[in-house]
Amino acid sequence: MLRPLPRGALSWSLYDLANTIFSMNVVTLFFSQWVIDDRGREDLWYSVTYSTSMALVALTLPYLGLWSDRGGGRLRFLAVFTAVSVAATALLGWLTRIPGDAGVLFALAAFALANYAFQGGLVFYNSLLPAVSTQATRGRVSGMGVALGYLGSFIGMFLVVPFVEGKLPIVNVAVPFIEPGGRAAAFLPTAILFGLFSLPIFLRVREPRRARAARPTWSEAFRDLKATLADSRRYPGVATFLLANLLILDSVHTAIVFMAVYAQKVLGMPDSAKVVFFMLATIPAIGGSFVAGWLADRVGARRVFVFTAWGWAASTFVISLAAGDVVFYVMGGVLGALLGSLWTTTRPFLLSLTPEGEEGRVFGLYAFCNKSAAIVGPLVWGLTVWLAGSWETGKYRLAVALLGVICAGGAALLRKVPRVEAGGAATR
Numbered sequence: 001m002l003r004p005l006p007r008g009a010l011s012w013s014l015y016d017l018a019n020t021i022f023s024m025n026v027v028t029l030f031f032s033q034w035v036i037d038d039r040g041r042e043d044l045w046y047s048v049t050y051s052t053s054m055a056l057v058a059l060t061l062p063y064l065g066l067w068s069d070r071g072g073g074r075l076r077f078l079a080v081f082t083a084v085s086v087a088a089t090a091l092l093g094w095l096t097r098i099p100g101d102a103g104v105l106f107a108l109a110a111f112a113l114a115n116y117a118f119q120g121g122l123v124f125y126n127s128l129l130p131a132v133s134t135q136a137t138r139g140r141v142s143g144m145g146v147a148l149g150y151l152g153s154f155i156g157m158f159l160v161v162p163f164v165e166g167k168l169p170i171v172n173v174a175v176p177f178i179e180p181g182g183r184a185a186a187f188l189p190t191a192i193l194f195g196l197f198s199l200p201i202f203l204r205v206r207e208p209r210r211a212r213a214a215r216p217t218w219s220e221a222f223r224d225l226k227a228t229l230a231d232s233r234r235y236p237g238v239a240t241f242l243l244a245n246l247l248i249l250d251s252v253h254t255a256i257v258f259m260a261v262y263a264q265k266v267l268g269m270p271d272s273a274k275v276v277f278f279m280l281a282t283i284p285a286i287g288g289s290f291v292a293g294w295l296a297d298r299v300g301a302r303r304v305f306v307f308t309a310w311g312w313a314a315s316t317f318v319i320s321l322a323a324g325d326v327v328f329y330v331m332g333g334v335l336g337a338l339l340g341s342l343w344t345t346t347r348p349f350l351l352s353l354t355p356e357g358e359e360g361r362v363f364g365l366y367a368f369c370n371k372s373a374a375i376v377g378p379l380v381w382g383l384t385v386w387l388a389g390s391w392e393t394g395k396y397r398l399a400v401a402l403l404g405v406i407c408a409g410g411a412a413l414l415r416k417v418p419r420v421e422a423g424g425a426a427t428r
Contacts, residue, residue, distance in 0.1 A: 143293020
């Protein structure tokens, strides 16, 4: 019999829906293509900007995560980061209309700020999971959040694509009173939807009260980061997990950022076909999220996560060899299910290794490692495409194959992460 979910679980999960609207419409679909195709810049322009924003997250979030642990203000931090991301995304809608290099540079700066705040907010969002779940329901609550996140990507595309193309995706029905404005028209409606769907978490979720401590210094935060990495006795398996996860997410983040570019450059897919591809991929992603959450509560998040990592590595190799749209669409569904499983099981897997009361600290460390991965992956992609410039579509296939190699390396490392029994004891 399923246990009822705690208060605030649905409102917490709706934030996943909100931020995935931003992730899909801005990071994955429209901004990278606006830079590379509409403005004719090299992939490296977008790669460097994205990686720079991730570097800023990696440098600041260990400090902010520790601060939120001490002050109990995770919701306040999340509110500030969400407001900044929404405002910068709205500004992006205007800056992309400025012609020439100035328009590109201003837009890249606004995107870097919006992505920094979006990615940074996830640290506080993830660390709120214990406030809306119990040990027995974490997998289900996490899975519900990821599933609603993929629903958010579907809703976001369905509501925003009419501003880009003047018609609803899939059904190709024209929308009255909306003129197609191209990719630059996607950003303002995305900002509005992100802000609206974010509201429930701030209205319904309540943090447990904790005694306030002194605000940390930057040097203290990085000493704490170093100590957390080194303290394997208090955090058995965390360092190995984070290294493995860094490699896996290096592959995942880069695929998310550049898959739309790959679809156009290698397979020649227009925006309308890419939107259909991503919308159809969300259906197995939603199913994969719920199934992975259910399995995580029964067989353990560790087992599901390991299976998912190997599945992602294998699927990436298949994508790199895809010769036509059919294989690409099929593998899109597979990747969607795997991605839903990955996001669902990462949080409960890490929480199973984390001492109670130090979730913000560990998720700050988690963010540091993950955002470090997101620094390297896009740069590897950009440099691969640039160095293999004469290979035409082959340079993009090589870049995707390298992502499979990186992910397989992370999956192999997971064997060294200890299993945590119900009582909290770690075993091999």
